[in-house]
Structures are given as structure tokens and as C-alpha cells.
Amino acid sequence: MLGTPPQLPQRARVVIVGGGIIGCSVAYHLAHMGWKDVVLLERDRLTSGTTWHAAGLMVTFGSTSQTSTEMRKYSCGLYGRLEAETGQSTGFRATGFIEVAGDRDRLEEYRRVSTFNRHLGIDVHEISPRQVKDLFPLARTDDLLAGFYVKEDGRADPVGVTMALAKGARQQGATLLEGIPVTGVTQKAGAVTGVTTPFGNIEAEYVVNCAGMWARQLAAGSGVSVPLQAAEHYYLITERIPALSNDWPVLEDPGSYGYFREEVGGLMIGLFEPVCAPWNLRAIPDDFSFGEIQPDWDRMGPYLEKAMSRVPISASTGVKKLFCGPESFTPDLRPIVGEAPELANYFVAAGLNSIGILTGGGLGRVMAHWIINGRPDVDVTGMNIDRLHAYQANPEYRRTRTVESLGMVYQCHYPTHTMQTARGAKLSPLHDRLAARGAYFKDVSGWEAPDWYAPPGIEPTVERLSWTRQNWFPYWQAEHTAAREAAILMDMSFMSKFVVEGRDAGRFLNWLSANHVDGAAGQITYTQWLDVAGKLAADLTVTKLDDERFWVVASDTAHRHVETWMKRHLGDHHAFVADVTSGFGQINVQGPRSRELLQAITSADLSNEAFAFRAAQYIDIGFARVLCIRITYLGELGYELYVPAEQTVHVYDRIVLAGERVGMKHAGLKALASLRLEKGYRDFGHDIDNTDSVLEAGLGFAVDLEKPGGFLGKQAVVAEKAAGPLRQRLLQILVTDPEPMMFHAEVVRRNGTPVGYLRAASYGHTLGGAVGLAMIDAPSGGPLDQAFLDAGTWEVDIAGTLVPARASLRPLYDPENKRIKM
Ligand SMILES: Cc1cc2nc3c(=O)[nH]c(=O)nc-3n(C[C@H](O)[C@H](O)[C@H](O)COP(=O)(O)OP(=O)(O)OC[C@H]3O[C@@H](n4cnc5c(N)ncnc54)[C@H](O)[C@@H]3O)c2cc1C
Numbered sequence: 001m002l003g004t005p006p007q008l009p010q011r012a013r014v015v016i017v018g019g020g021i022i023g024c025s026v027a028y029h030l031a032h033m034g035w036k037d038v039v040l041l042e043r044d045r046l047t048s049g050t051t052w053h054a055a056g057l058m059v060t061f062g063s064t065s066q067t068s069t070e071m072r073k074y075s076c077g078l079y080g081r082l083e084a085e086t087g088q089s090t091g092f093r094a095t096g097f098i099e100v101a102g103d104r105d106r107l108e109e110y111r112r113v114s115t116f117n118r119h120l121g122i123d124v125h126e127i128s129p130r131q132v133k134d135l136f137p138l139a140r141t142d143d144l145l146a147g148f149y150v151k152e153d154g155r156a157d158p159v160g161v162t163m164a165l166a167k168g169a170r171q172q173g174a175t176l177l178e179g180i181p182v183t184g185v186t187q188k189a190g191a192v193t194g195v196t197t198p199f200g201n202i203e204a205e206y207v208v209n210c211a212g213m214w215a216r217q218l219a220a221g222s223g224v225s226v227p228l229q230a231a232e233h234y235y236l237i238t239e240r241i242p243a244l245s246n247d248w249p250v251l252e253d254p255g256s257y258g259y260f261r262e263e264v265g266g267l268m269i270g271l272f273e274p275v276c277a278p279w280n281l282r283a284i285p286d287d288f289s290f291g292e293i294q295p296d297w298d299r300m301g302p303y304l305e306k307a308m309s310r311v312p313i314s315a316s317t318g319v320k321k322l323f324c325g326p327e328s329f330t331p332d333l334r335p336i337v338g339e340a341p342e343l344a345n346y347f348v349a350a351g352l353n354s355i356g357i358l359t360g361g362g363l364g365r366v367m368a369h370w371i372i373n374g375r376p377d378v379d380v381t382g383m384n385i386d387r388l389h390a391y392q393a394n395p396e397y398r399r400t401r402t403v404e405s406l407g408m409v410y411q412c413h414y415p416t417h418t419m420q421t422a423r424g425a426k427l428s429p430l431h432d433r434l435a436a437r438g439a440y441f442k443d444v445s446g447w448e449a450p451d452w453y454a455p456p457g458i459e460p461t462v463e464r465l466s467w468t469r470q471n472w473f474p475y476w477q478a479e480h481t482a483a484r485e486a487a488i489l490m491d492m493s494f495m496s497k498f499v500v501e502g503r504d505a506g507r508f509l510n511w512l513s514a515n516h517v518d519g520a521a522g523q524i525t526y527t528q529w530l531d532v533a534g535k536l537a538a539d540l541t542v543t544k545l546d547d548e549r550f551w552v553v554a555s556d557t558a559h560r561h562v563e564t565w566m567k568r569h570l571g572d573h574h575a576f577v578a579d580v581t582s583g584f585g586q587i588n589v590q591g592p593r594s595r596e597l598l599q600a601i602t603s604a605d606l607s608n609e610a611f612a613f614r615a616a617q618y619i620d621i622g623f624a625r626v627l628c629i630r631i632t633y634l635g636e637l638g639y640e641l642y643v644p645a646e647q648t649v650h651v652y653d654r655i656v657l658a659g660e661r662v663g664m665k666h667a668g669l670k671a672l673a674s675l676r677l678e679k680g681y682r683d684f685g686h687d688i689d690n691t692d693s694v695l696e697a698g699l700g701f702a703v704d705l706e707k708p709g710g711f712l713g714k715q716a717v718v719a720e721k722a723a724g725p726l727r728q729r730l731l732q733i734l735v736t737d738p739e740p741m742m743f744h745a746e747v748v749r750r751n752g753t754p755v756g757y758l759r760a761a762s763y764g765h766t767l768g769g770a771v772g773l774a775m776i777d778a779p780s781g782g783p784l785d786q787a788f789l790d791a792g793t794w795e796v797d798i799a800g801t802l803v804p805a806r807a808s809l810r811p812l813y814d815p816e817n818k819r820i821k822m
Pocket of ligand 1: 357
């Protein structure tokens with residue numbers, strides 16, 4: 001206990017739990033943005049959790065997420081000016097930063113990343129091993145291929161930064177109290193009402209859980225799932241090394257598991273070992289303050305040896321300290337941020353995966369904007385708490401996954417990599433059948449989903465991850481071609497599925513949807529849901545089964561977002577939302593011969609006249625009754641079949657048998673990606689996100705401005721239309737050289753000037769080159785139309801090489817939609 005605690009206020013607009021860097025940054029930004037009625041409660045003293053012992057690396061280079069990169073840049077800027085504002089030093093020093101590449105794959109990765117980072121304003125330069133040596137003379141550089149140097153990056157003092165944020169928050173009117181543990185969060189009717197503490201309760205409109213590694217257990221008490229896990233995290237500090245200067249840049253060598261910088265005259269060697277150790281699975285002790293963990297020398301010995309070999313003098317210098325402290329890691333190495341799906345006005349900002357100091361300034365700004373305005377102003381699809389599921393908070397899941405997630409920080413970030421731990425959590429009813437067919441599975445929101453299939457007699461293994469064509473490239477190509485020329489079967493049981501029923505179900509969904517979804521029964525409609533600002537909230541299909549029953553289908557990652565969006569907007573409507581994801585398998589049969597295939601196993605008339613594009617009806621297949629919807633997400637004639645889970649295997653077997661006669665192949669998610677990107681179909685969270693308007697995303701065709709009753713976000717769409725040319729538009733980009741591969745974040749140039757980057761990309765086996773979708777800035781004053789596209793010379797910067805490209809507003813594959821409607 002820290003003396004007598006001050007009198008608690010009875011109420012506050014916002015209560016923030018936790019006085020680490022994140023909580024203080026949220027308080028600082030809320031107060032700066034005008035919300036002064038903010039109370040931060042810290043259990044012990046500010047910084048006493050994880051923040052106090054962070055290494056304070058401030059590194060803007062390295063991410064292909066725009067949101068993360070912008071947060072890093074913002075933090076550096078903020079920490080640089082906080083001292084002038086508050087009088088409290090942040091210790092921020094732009095000593096520079098070098099990331100070294102010791103093999104060709106990492107060189108490729110960093111070249112790709114540096115192109116993207118430069119586009120976002122980071123002045124990163126590729127330098128030679130000789131130059132690395134000049135900047136960090138104690139490094140061994142004989143085995144290196146290159147370094148990537150940012151002069152403006154450097155280091156900060158995490159305690160100094162946090163204290164400066166706290167002081168700045170107080171100067172702006174926020175109240176920060178130490179020695180007050182929050183014991184619970186009160187709620188009423190599904191929304192937060194305040195917090196409880198041993199010293200009294202505080203009523204609040206909003207609670208922000210910034211409790212670091214305690215966030216999971218605090219949230220669990222309110223029924224909120226925050227699946228983060230603390231893990232051992234190490235750095236070693238050597239005795240004094242006279243030749244070392246504190247002006248040298250921070251050096252990072254992921255290939256040796258280590259980063260290096262000067263610390264009080266010695267060398268700090270920080271580690272991200274490939275196999276890691278979770279800490280305290282059950283609960284983090286309430287009294288763990290300014291704490292350390294007993295280091296495990298045996299486990300860390302080999303990694304330390306490898307890291308030390310990058311700066312050899314460290315091996316012959318005495319060790320002053322091997323420090324081990326806990327840090328929170330998440331299942332996908334992305335932070336857990338946003339409003340909890342389980343409880344309205346309960347915000348979370350935790351699970352920082354060892355970049356909480358680096359991103360903390362930016363994250364505080366994002367959170368404050370989100371809370372004050374009710375919506376974020378950056379793409380949060382990758383970090384939104386609602387991407388995660390309750391089962392991921394299970395101790396067994398956390399124990400298993402955390403072993404891998406910390407180590408992922410320093411792995412080469414191959415774009416086709418899938419997590420290897422905690423697998424087999426969710427199996428489709430077809431799993432064993434698909435495994436027997438040679439499926440190579442990837443983790444899709446916990447589901448085992450086929451990525452591609454090996455031909456008979458070949459093991460479905462990835463021989464070597466790379467940035468080029470891998471061993472499975474020809475299998476993928478064959479699946480893609482079968483979809484365009486014959487037929488494919490895809491198991492998409494992981495899609496999230498909802499039944500919305502009730503007298504007002506149609507009215508309710510039509511108000512949520514930008515498109516008209518309450519027309520004739522037996523029809524599917526592709527639509528977006530928009531927020532009040534007209535930005536995308538979801539991208540999905542709504543099928544009207546009858547006047548009071550609708551079938552809503554969204555992607556796996558949007559599962560909880562879509563469900564929460566519906567529930568939070570229900571109001572007084574007589575409508576009920578049921579999640580039926582687990583109750584139905586989804587089998588996709590697509591391709592020009594899909595009708596012929598299915599017609600052979602059903603008595604329903606599948607002719608174009610009887611069963612047109614967008615029609616939905618129950619059909620018989622064998623002993624099963626199946627909801628069959630004629631729709632496609634890859635640009636061919638095709639059908640989605642929704643089958644009761646217990647009959648999915650039965651229906652699958654019938655399809656496979658009939659498929660033999662039409663050359664049907666099984667296809668995985670790689671084929672789906674290449675097919676849909678050739679056709680320019682969007683994927684929310686990949687190429688479109690919550691910062692895009694429906695018009696910028698090129699989805700104006702799916703907006704019905706005339707329908708009676710209007711829809712949520714309509715005013716914003718009307719206003720945007722009236723405002724003249726769009727600020728930016730999503731385009732399809734195809735490189736004309738058949739060789740290079742694109743994945744994400746490659747920078748697009750028009751007449752030599754960078755104008756955007758690939759949000760998502762794949763290889764277009766039919767178009768004959770890498771293809772993707774890029775959000776492109778409009779020319780100043782003029783429309784971004786096809787004439788503007790045709791008048792320019794387009795290139796894509798792929799790892800520093802400029803590759804000629806084409807840009808198109810219309811789909812490059814089947815722009816007339818002829819194949820879909822045949
Ligand atoms: C060895 C090591 C090196 C690192 N190096 C870097 C680096 O170089 N760069 C970088 O960016 N990051 C680094 N990190 C990560 C960084 O330290 C964290 O990401 C960051 O400190 C997380 O901040 P936080 O505010 O979320 O958590 P914390 O600092 O843990 O703050 C949470 C606070 O909540 C309080 N709290 C918990 N429960 C309650 C409750 N019920 N009521 C009231 N208060 C409560 C705790 O006391 C604590 O003060 C490093 C971490 C480690 C372990």
C-alpha cells in the first residue's frame with residue numbers, strides 16, 4: 001500500500017485501468033482531445049508492470065501494416081516533443097537503427113518492406129556490410145549481405161516516456177491515481193457502468209482495460225475474452241566495453257535472434273528466441289510489481305551464444321545482468337484493441353507483443369479517437385479485439401501458441417507462412433475426407449482449412465518457404481485452371497453464418513445494408529454495411545429465405561464483428577440473431593461445369609431459366625436437404641451449398657462421385673485468392689477496410705440509394721457523391737512480367753511517382769502474372785477514371801525492381817460477367 005489513497009471521484013466519463021505506457025498514453029490523448037473527465041487507476045505505481053524494464057527501441061522500419069507503421073512514426077514524433085511540453089525527459093535519442101540481412105530471403109523481405117516503408121515516409125536506406133561496420137564497428141559483418149538503416153530511429157527511456165505522458169495528461173486535466181487496484185467492472189443491460197475498487201466504486205460511461213498482462217484475468221471477470229499470455233522475455237547487459245559508444249545505432253540481427261545497443265557503458269543484447277516460454281498460465285500475481293523472473297540460463301544459453309557471435313567482444317566480456325521480464329503476447333502477434341464484443345463501452349488496449357513503447361504513443365491516439373468519435377480513423381481490421389475468439393483464452397491454447405508467437409517476431413516473414421502451433425482446434429465435418437485427398441491445411445481463425453492439394457501420391461508439405469514459386473505452385477495452378485475450365489469443390493465451412501428471424505428481420509437488415517436485401521424471397525444480395533460516416537463496417541451476403549427469415553454469411557475473420565454489429569443495432573426491431581456457423585458445412589461447387597455436375601445428383605431444375613444467378617432454394621442431394629445459392633466469389637458459374645453439419649460428408653461424397661465425370665478438382669484457399677483477385681472481388685480486412693468509403697472501394701454498384709427507408713450511412717454516401725471526384729479508388733493492378741510474385745504492400749507508381757500500394761495480391765494463373773488490388777490516390781483536381789489510368793505508365797516496385805503493370809477499374813477477367821450468368 002502506498003500511504004492513504006486519495007478520495008476517489010464518484011464518477012468519471014472514462015476510467016482507464018492500468019498505468020503503464022498504454023494507459024498513460026490513452027489518458028494523455030483523451031485529455032488532449034478535450035475529454036478531461038478521465039480517471040486512470042493504477043494498482044501500484046505507474047510503470048510497475050512491464051513498462052519499467054523495456055529496452056526502449058524506437059524502430060519505425062519493419063512493418064508492412066500501414067496502421068502499425070503510422071503508429072510507430074507518430075510515437076517517435078510525440079516522444080521527441082513531449083519534453084518541451086511537459087518538462088519531463090523521455091530520453092528519446094535518434095541514434096539510428098540498422099536491421100541486417102544475413103541470407104537471401106531476409107534480404108528480399110527487407111527490400112520489400114523498405115519500399116513500402118519509404119512510401120509511408122520512412123527514410124530507410126539499404127547499406128553495405130562495410131557501412132554496417134562503419135556505423136557499428138564492433139559488429140561482425142563478414143557474413144552479412146546488407147543492412148537497412150534509418151538515421152532518425154533510435155531509443156527512448158520507457159519510464160521517462162510514461163511519466164511524460166502522465167504529466168501531460170494531468171496538465172490537461174486528467175486524474176491519475178496510484179495504489180488503486182480495480183477489482184471489477186460493473187455493467188447493466190450489456191454496457192459498462194463503472195468500476196469497483198477496495199476504496200470505493202466509480203461510475204463511468206467507458207472503461208478502458210490497459211492492464212497489460214493482467215488484462216486477460218481482469219476482462220474474464222466481466223465475461224470479456226482477451227486471449228493474451230505473458231511470456232519470458234530477455235535481455236543481457238554486459239560489463240563495460242570501452243570501445244562501445246552510446247551514439248551508435250541500435251543494431252538488429254533477427255537471424256541471430258538478437259538486437260544490440262549500448263546500455264550504461266556495456267552492451268545490451270535483447271533476444272527473441274524461436275521457441276519461447278509462457279509465464280504464469282493460470283493468473284498473473286496481483287502483487288507482481290517492478291518484478292523480474294528467475295532467468296533460465298540453460299534454455300537461453302544456445303540463443304545467447306548465437307546472438308553474441310554477432311558482436312564477438314560480448315562473449316569475452318563479463319555479464320552484468322541477464323534480465324528476464326514478462327511481456328504479453330497474442331495468438332497472431334497483433335495487439336488486442338477496441339471495444340469488446342461482449343460488453344458495450346468496454347475498451348481494451350493490451351497485448352503489445354514487445355512493441356508497446358514503440359507503438360504506445362500512436363495507439364493512445366487511436367484509442368482516444370475511437371472512444372470519442374465512436375469509430376477508429378485507421379484500419380483496425382488486423383488488431384480489432386473482435387477478430388479473436390473465446391477458445392483462444394483457454395490455458396492449453398495459450399500455452400501452446402505462445403511458444404511460437406514470441407519467436408515469430410524474428411522469423412523471416414514469409415507471406416505464405418501459417419502458424420504451426422495450437423492446430424486442429426476447429427475441424428470441418430469434411431476434414432478427414434479432405435486430408436485423404438492431399439489437403440495442405442492452414443490456420444483460418446482456428447479452422448483447419450485446405451490451402452492447396454497435393455496430387456495423389458505426393459505428400460502435402462511445403463518443401464521450403466520462399467518469396468518465389470514454391471513446390472506447390474503447379475498444384476495451385478491446376479486448381480485455378482480447373483475452376484476456369486471445368487469445376488472445383490471448396491470446403492468453406494469456416495465462413496460465419498447467421499439466421500436473422502422475426503417480423504422486422506427484413507426491415508432491420510435492409511436498414512443495415514447499403515444494398516436492397518429485402519426484395520423477393522429466394523434471392524441472395526451482396527452488400528456492405530456502413531458506419532455513420534459511410535465507411536465500411538462489413539462486406540457480406542444476405543439471402544432472403546422468406547419474409548421473416550434471412551441467411552447472413554460473412555468471412556471467418558468478420559465473424560464476431562458482424563454478429564456484434566447486428567446485435568448492437570437491433571434496437572426495438574422484432575428480429576433475433578442466431579449464430580449457426582457450427583450447424584452447417586459450406587461446400588462450394590464452382591466452374592463452368594458445376595451446373596452439369598450438380599444436376600446429376602439433384603432432382604431440382606438447375607437450368608438458367610429455373611435457377612438464375614442470385615437465386616437461392618432448398619434442393620435435394622441424396623438423403624439431404626441443402627440450401628443451394630447460385631453465387632460466386634471467383635467469377636464463374638457456381639453454387640454455394642449449405643448443408644446441415646451431420647449431412648455434410650454425405651453430400652460431399654455424392655458431389656465427389658459426380659465430379660469425376662466433369663473433371664472436378666478439389667481446390668484450396670490459394671486458388672480462391674488467385675481466382676477472386678483476377679476478378680477484382682474484394683476481401684474485407686485484406687484489400688478493403690474500415691477507413692474506406694463504399695465508393696472508394698469501387699462498390700457503388702452494390703449501393704441502393706433509392707430504396708425506401710434508406711440505410712445506415714446513406715447521408716455520408718450521398719454527401720461523398722455530391723462532393724465531386726473521389727480522393728482515392730481501389731484499382732486492379734496486373735504486372736505484365738509473368739515471373740515476379742506479389743503478396744501485399746508492393747508500391748505502385750504512375751509515371752514514376754508512388755501513388756499507392758497493393759493491399760492484397762496473388763498470382764493470376766489465367767491472366768498470366770501477379771495481380772492484386774491497390775488503393776490509388778486520385779490526381780489533384782481531376783477524376784481517377786480509366787482515361788487517367790490509360791494516360792499513365794504504371795509500374796510496381798517489387799523488392800526494389802520496377803516491373804511494368806496495367807491498372808484497371810473494371811475487372812481484368814470477364815469484365816462483362818458473362819461467365820457468371822451463363
Ligand atoms: C525485456 C523486455 C524488453 C522490451 N523492450 C521493448 C522495446 O525495446 N520496445 C518496445 O516498444 N517495447 C518493449 N517491450 C515491451 C513493452 O515493455 C510493453 O509492450 C509495454 O510496456 C506494455 O505496456 P502496457 O501499458 O500494456 O503494460 P504494463 O506496463 O504492464 O502496464 C499495465 C499496468 O496495469 C496495472 N494493472 C494491472 N491490473 C490492474 C488493476 N486491476 N487495477 C489497476 N491497475 C492494474 C499494472 O500494475 C501495470 O502498471 C519490452 C518488454 C520486455 C519484457
